[in-house]
Amino acid sequence: MPVPLIDTHTHLDFEAFDADRQAVLARSAANGVERIVVLGVHADNWQRVWQLACAEPAVHAALGLHPVFLAQHRPEHLTQLRDWLERLRGDARLCAIGEIGLDFYIADPQPERQQQLLDAQLQLAAEFDLPVLLHVRRAHAAMIATLKHHRLRRSGIVHAFSGSWEEAREYLRLGFKLGLGGAGTWPQAKRMQRVLRQLPLESIVLETDAPDMPPASHPGERNSPEYLAEICQTLADLRGIDSETLARASYRTSCELFGWPDRAG
Secondary structure, three states: OOOOEEEEEEOOOOHHHOOOHHHHHHHHHHOOEEEEEEEOOOHHHHHHHHHHHHHOOOEEEEEOOOHHHHHHOOHHHHHHHHHHHHHHOOOOOEEEEEEEEEEOOOOOOOHHHHHHHHHHHHHHHHHHOOOEEEEEEOOHHHHHHHHHHHOOOOOEEEOOOOOOHHHHHHHHHOOOEEEEOHHHHOOOOHHHHHHHHHOOHHHEEEOOOEOOOOOOOOOOOOOOHHHHHHHHHHHHHHHOOOHHHHHHHHHHHHHHHHOOOOOOO
16 A cells, blocks of 8 residues: 655645645545645635635645735734634644745845744744744744744744755754655756755655645646655655655654654554
8 A cells, every 4th residue: 555645735725726626635635645734824815724624634724824925914813813723722623833934035025024923923833732834935044043932842844945954954953844845856956956865754744835836747737736646756766765765754754743643654
């Protein structure tokens, strides 16, 4: 029996999937994907994310305020997030706080406001004892310093990691895992591939970021959880191991992080 897969980062609630979401879920399951994490990015999509998690046994929800949507966030949204977390406390369908983080690449990044938003959500993660799913772009130094300050008990995942080995090592020292997906499968991703070969297997979790960041095998297409097995195979080839070894390690690490039973043995 093939090793099951967990897609630790998707936006399956986005409109890009409205026409065929059920078919995507069916194809993903047929391709070995056992669980799919869908992340909220702003207050207006939390209900949609949660409804999807309630309707689909394979789907788990994370809720957060993403830095790219900074212009949409309001102070009261943090209060609303706390209310959601309080209401859903203990519900197994809620698995993390995310997508949250720092993005200093966007136009008018307002780093102080981003930092305040991140700090508030990390405090919620500590209070509700949930892992965090982090977006970090051109902000690794600030994020590492922030995580050193907060020292979360349950850590989390640095999504779509593309930093240096030195940055990777800092996250690992803090107990964080690194999410790898389609971006690392492209021939030009040389630094990411060098880091991939250095990472301890137990530090890697697999993701698609669907509908974004398709693998090299699907250029210009909508990304999908159904491609996770292909991504796993390519990353394993680049690492010089068989895909089952990478799949098993990622599955085990994901289950440990989210507190799920390990059915892979």
